[in-house]
């Protein structure tokens with residue numbers, strides 16, 4: 341009772357005791373650590389009044405405290421009602437940290453404590469990159485929890501791509517790595533805290549997704565488009581989510597944008613536009629093509645160049661300028677199909693006997709059946725021939741040609757039945773006869789005669805009107821086929837003619853003695869008989885016989901042979917070897933020769949020409965001389 345009285349009589353002391361008791365309770369309660377579950381997503385904040393937070397000092401526990409919801413007067417913060425905890429170093433899972441804070445670091449002045457339990461580190465499902473990653477689309481990697489505590493990076497080839505935290509995932513800006521599509525890289529995913537690598541989560545080979553590519557397009561690259569399309573469809577190798585297109589008309593260096601719209605559907609991209617002006621170049625470019633898997637075009641763009649055609653244009657004709665067989669069908673081909681219904685009779689003018697015009701597909705045809713031998717004919721096309729799409733304006737064209745100017749006749753047959761043919765040009769009263777390959781191994785003479793026929797055909801108008809030109813490319817057909825000098829009966833045909841010096845057994849160039857090489861008798865051989873009879877029937881003004889190899893001309897001294905041989909020599913460069921020198925020029929028999937028979941028998945002027953090669957026709961040095969023989 342006494343104490344109570346004392347207590348009652350000292351109100352000041354009573355208040356001190358009450359305050360001290362309250363303070364003790366406050367100190368004890370505030371010193372109890374509040375258990376807190378740490379979240380990697382951040383926002384680890386807790387309600388609780390803190391007095392004078394600016395004066396709070398926390399124990400060194402690797403965590404920082406931040407105060408919010410402040411009550412302040414001027415710059416002086418009186419209290420905070422929210423305390424946030426953030427780690428100062430990488431949080432260690434399965435640990436619990438106790439964070440204490442008190443005024444001036446003096447617990448007796450009031451202490452707050454948090455007991456922070458760190459859960460398992462976020463699990464990163466980086467296995468998603470095993471399926472390949474798009475080189476240009478942000479790569480999303482799932483986490484089991486949202487993580488704003490750690491920082492993630494992708495690295496490849498010393499380049500770094502930052503990853504942004506997302507809800508239970510990170511999104512990495514893989515484009516920053518500059519990876520090529522469809523290429524293998526070593527890709528690392530790194531977890532960092534405060535700029536320090538905490539862990540390399542994976543460092544593995546990853547192949548970037550193959551680029552999306554054009555499989556085919558309704559207009560092919562560099563195609564000349566003859567129709568009137570108002571769209572181009574691209575078929576891609578993957579499903580497409582978006583695409584942009586650009587269409588330009590190209591005139592020289594000038595590019596003009598053409599209005600278009602691009603639509604994607606499944607694996608195709610359709611670009612629509614209005615009907616395009618003709619006879620122009622275009623480029624259709626696809627850009628920003630994104631496939632469903634995130635891949636894009638290899639070079640970011642795909643350019644399709646094409647042209648819109650004009651009207652039908654002639655691309656070819658199946659004949660040359662001469663030598664067209666009488667009765668041949670001439671085919672004029674266009675770059676595109678023609679209108680099947682247009683009346684072209686006024687647009688195709690045939691002359692010289694050409695006729696029987698027809699049209700089919702991309703061709704017109706006519707016949708030379710009514711053109712005379714060696715007759716000129718022509719076709720003239722107007723410019724308004726229409727394509728099957730009704731486009732015209734480019735068909736103007738003309739062509740002149742000539743039917744064949746020679747006739748072919750068989751003058752006899754070889755021992756093995758091969759036809760010996762003569763080619764006849766012109767119909768003049770004086771005949772010039774050119775004879776090749778009486779010796780079958782002298783192939784150059786056959787080549788020269790063949791080229792001479794082409795030469796005469798191409799310049800048939802240059803053959804003098806009073807001349808008939810006859811060419812026998814090969815007398816010794818069997819020898820030519822076998823590559824042998826003599827015929828199939830082992831007879832040298834040029835030793836088989838009925839001359840005064842004919843003999844049966846002869847010596848060949850090189851000294852080889854050939855028994856019966858002159859034939860069993862003069863003109864024992866079919867070929868010799870054919871040539872002799874034909875020559876007699878022609879009764880030519882001049883005969884030129886071709887041999888090799890000697891670089892010389894020898895006249896048989898009949899008629900004009902000597903003077904013409906001089907001319908031939910001058911124009912060809914072959915020297916003149918007089919007939920009288922034959923025995924010294926040729927160290928072998930030249931008995932029973934065709935040239936000598938022509939002198940002794942019918943008395944026909946003849947020049948023997950020895951070419952300078954067994955294999956080359958030497959037409960360059962012979963043609964002018966050969967033409968001159970017609971004078």
Ligand SMILES: [Zn+2]
Nearest residue numbers: 779782887888
């Ligand atoms: Zn010869």
